[in-house]
Amino acid sequence: MSTQITLKNLTKSFGRKHVLRGVDLIAPAGQNTVIIGESGSGKSVLLKCILGLVKPDAGEVLLDGQPADRDRDAFLARFGMLFQGAALFDSLTVWENVGFRLVRGKNKLSRSDARDVAVEKLRRVGLSADVADQFPAELSGGMQKRVGLARAIAADPQIIFFDEPTTGLDPIMAGVINDLIREITAEIGATGMTITHDMTSVRAIADQVAMLHDGKIRWIGPADQMDTCGDPYVEQFVTGSADGPIEAVR
Numbered sequence: 001m002s003t004q005i006t007l008k009n010l011t012k013s014f015g016r017k018h019v020l021r022g023v024d025l026i027a028p029a030g031q032n033t034v035i036i037g038e039s040g041s042g043k044s045v046l047l048k049c050i051l052g053l054v055k056p057d058a059g060e061v062l063l064d065g066q067p068a069d070r071d072r073d074a075f076l077a078r079f080g081m082l083f084q085g086a087a088l089f090d091s092l093t094v095w096e097n098v099g100f101r102l103v104r105g106k107n108k109l110s111r112s113d114a115r116d117v118a119v120e121k122l123r124r125v126g127l128s129a130d131v132a133d134q135f136p137a138e139l140s141g142g143m144q145k146r147v148g149l150a151r152a153i154a155a156d157p158q159i160i161f162f163d164e165p166t167t168g169l170d171p172i173m174a175g176v177i178n179d180l181i182r183e184i185t186a187e188i189g190a191t192g193m194t195i196t197h198d199m200t201s202v203r204a205i206a207d208q209v210a211m212l213h214d215g216k217i218r219w220i221g222p223a224d225q226m227d228t229c230g231d232p233y234v235e236q237f238v239t240g241s242a243d244g245p246i247e248a249v250r
């Protein structure tokens, strides 16, 4: 089961800095939407507004048409998140990280059942069972990212957020993670939302691409129309050109 995310006129300022100026966006159920935009364009703020970590000044976040803030716990139970830099707990073993949410909350599992689920999820992201009892510091960055991914999918979420999933990875490992994101969201049938400025990631993951610029969605469309959409902002971003309407600070 998956969930459609709808953003209506989402607005957020910090003092005089107007970061989101009325963002309208539909992330269709079961699809991967990737949000692109230059550094500082507000991608993280947008994600935080959806998660309820930042309170928008105006606008709505709807999940299948229902306001997301009506029942926070129910909302949080529906999503998984892969944080930038994996953000694992150093003092917990790999399986305890993966099973962190499984041993808590209303439908909590026993430690032994949670460990079984964690080992299964680790296997799904290409890690063997002997990693389960290691600590994050013993793993490479790429393996940590896989653990973060296993944790994001541990509770079979309906929505998964990926925050800069390939940052700090070599191109080959980045490719592996992109492919895993694509495969696993399809397998679970989850709605994926990724923020990134890695164009390789965009091409590998996205069904739909939305470009955030100047506080609004500048362009939104199918990933395969991104290169030919004719929008000079999208074109400049996609080609990584210093020349174009987006000001580059040199």
Ligand SMILES: Nc1ncnc2c1ncn2[C@@H]1O[C@H](COP(=O)(O)OP(=O)(O)OP(=O)(O)O)[C@@H](O)[C@H]1O
Binding pocket: 014, 017, 019, 037, 038, 039, 040, 041, 042, 043, 044, 045, 046, 197
């Ligand atoms: N809590 C906050 N207080 C004040 N300003 C903030 C806060 N959070 C974000 N901002 C500002 O909002 C703007 C957008 O930040 P955000 O982190 O969303 O950008 P981004 O598109 O995710 O950038 P990057 O790609 O570099 O991660 C920035 O100018 C930032 O300084």
